[in-house]
Amino acid sequence: MIDDVLTLLLERLNSYFKFKTGTSQDVVAFVDNSQADNLSIPVNKVAPILVNVEEDKSLRQADRFEGKIANGLKTHINPTICINLLVLFVCRFADYKQSLRSLSLIIKFFQRNQLLDHSNTPELDPEIDRLKIELITLPVSQQNEIWSALRSAYIPSVSYKVGIIAFQDDESFEIVHTVTKPEGSIQGK
Numbered sequence: 001m002i003d004d005v006l007t008l009l010l011e012r013l014n015s016y017f018k019f020k021t022g023t024s025q026d027v028v029a030f031v032d033n034s035q036a037d038n039l040s041i042p043v044n045k046v047a048p049i050l051v052n053v054e055e056d057k058s059l060r061q062a063d064r065f066e067g068k069i070a071n072g073l074k075t076h077i078n079p080t081i082c083i084n085l086l087v088l089f090v091c092r093f094a095d096y097k098q099s100l101r102s103l104s105l106i107i108k109f110f111q112r113n114q115l116l117d118h119s120n121t122p123e124l125d126p127e128i129d130r131l132k133i134e135l136i137t138l139p140v141s142q143q144n145e146i147w148s149a150l151r152s153a154y155i156p157s158v159s160y161k162v163g164i165i166a167f168q169d170d171e172s173f174e175i176v177h178t179v180t181k182p183e184g185s186i187q188g189k
Helices: 002-021 096-112 140-149
Strands: 045-055 066-070 073-077 081-092 115-117 130-136 156-166
Touching: 002 045, 002 081, 002 096, 045 140, 096 130, 096 156
Parallel strands: none
Antiparallel strands: 045 081, 066 073, 081 156, 115 130, 130 156
């Protein structure tokens, strides 16, 4: 589901960039992480990078289990988990001014599209009710930690919290343990 959300944001941003700049090429692209310890941010592209996944505990139900009726029997399943994604949009262009233009376009796009739901985003996964997107300003110390972890010097970027993605596994299953007598046991004593 996380991959679907990031792909959706990538496609929506590409459409917006094409509309605003008149280009026919995709500007937003995922990073190349085929090398073991190095993330390769493409040049002349905007790259969304998932920085963190956090549970939104304020929306978690107090009851540890939810009841569900299946085939006439009440089963217990874990409640839905709502998560937020921290996504860093990195604008890496050979022309620094283009990086800043792209950064401005991202901010404008999300200012206009703070809430994505099925009415304004028909391609949204049916399991997701809505996505709320908000600008996050990280302190300089946290930005430094992120760029150190990415093993890169600072590149113009902006971070957004994308929430709420609900995870629910509707399929419950039963594990049956059978107890058998060990062979050679003495009976009758």
